[in-house]
């Protein structure tokens with residue numbers, strides 16, 4: 001966005017903007033190499049778009065200031081508000097006469113799906129908003145005395161990673177207003193009326209965290225002290241820690257920046273996901289897999305892959321926890337659990353495959369698919385940091401209940417068998433072992449600021465290889 005601002009608003013030459021990008025010291029080198037590609041992709045998508053919309057190709061002047069749709073009330077409403085301001089994040093363009101406006105919604109990889117409410121809201125802000133500016137914490141003020149509203153608006157999605165582009169809306173202004181009333185307004189009304197606490201990764205930017213009831217406070221959960229240099233608040237999951245331990249650069253690129261190359265996923269990952277999706281569907285409907293017919297096909301898998309996946313599902317049916325579970329017990333599929341380590345200022349996040357109650361305690365079940373038995377010979381909690389974190393969270397009282405009645409189950413599914421391991425978060429030895437496993441990963445993660453690549457076998461098939469200098473050198477050499 002900084003490079004595009006320089007090009008579009010300050011008239012900086014593209015080559016100069018790229019040089020300025022490369023000189024930045026506040027970004028990881030691979031981040032810069034991605035940004036360079038993203039900038040070129042975005043500009044190419046813009047050029048392609050203006051060829052396609054040749055009839056009104058003058059609709060291409062960058063609009064610097066955000067469009068703000070303002071509703072002023074004559075008396076304060078039940079929330080005590082007198083004014084509502086709506087903006088839409090993206091890049092803005094308008095024709096010189098102001099009759100056509102476009103808002104471009106950027107995503108990091110490919111064009112991503114957007115809800116009707118999101119599209120209608122972006123279109124309505126473009127159709128009815130005035131260019132405005134505001135100081136921090138102040139109301140927006142219009143930047144022009146007269147700012148003509150457009151007759152036509154477009155919402156364009158662009159994927160900066162691959163240059164994909166999609167026109168999501170191409171509407172008369174009146175249509176945008178109508179779509180807003182139908183799709184966006186009810187959603188916004190629910191948002192401002194909602195008072196539910198929904199802890200998760202958004203807690204890291206929340207100024208209210210220190211006085212909030214959530215996430216549950218779990219000091220020293222990660223077993224590592226505060227880094228010497230203060231860091232801004234972060235969130236972390238077991239997968240984050242495992243990825244960081246494999247390669248800090250991969251962690252930064254894929255887990256923090258969410259970059260993903262367009263390379264197809266490995267068959268094992270696709271197969272595992274297809275099995276998960278199917279099991280989750282059954283469990284969400286509270287169906288026991290033992291009594292459900294096995295699927296004949298699974299979306300996204302070849303016939304051969306389906307055969308292996310269905311064998312794994314059949315293995316699960318024999319150990320499905322919903323089989324015979326009393327109807328009074330609770331079942332939650334992929335519930336988000338959070339905990340806050342105030343020492344590290346870190347929000348810890350876990351999404352157990354399945355959570356269910358059993359006689360007053362919670363059972364946390366993780367299901368893993370594998371072609372062969374990978375963990376044998378390696379302590380379970382080291383091989384699966386997810387389980388180690390589960391032990392620590394449960395022993396700290398997350399998701400609740402009496403820890404002595406809680407347990408963790410690891411279900412391993414192979415094409416030719418299954419295994420189920422149980423762990424008890426009230427057992428001091430298990431907790432010690434879990435603490436060692438987690439702090440071995442969190443110790444190097446917490447103070448890391450450089451996220452250096454550690455090239456090795458993991459480079460082949462790494463989603464971030466494309467932007468990683470050391471990884472590319474390594475794979476070229478090997």
Ligand SMILES: [Zn+2]
Nearest residue numbers: 288289320321
């Ligand atoms: Zn099941």
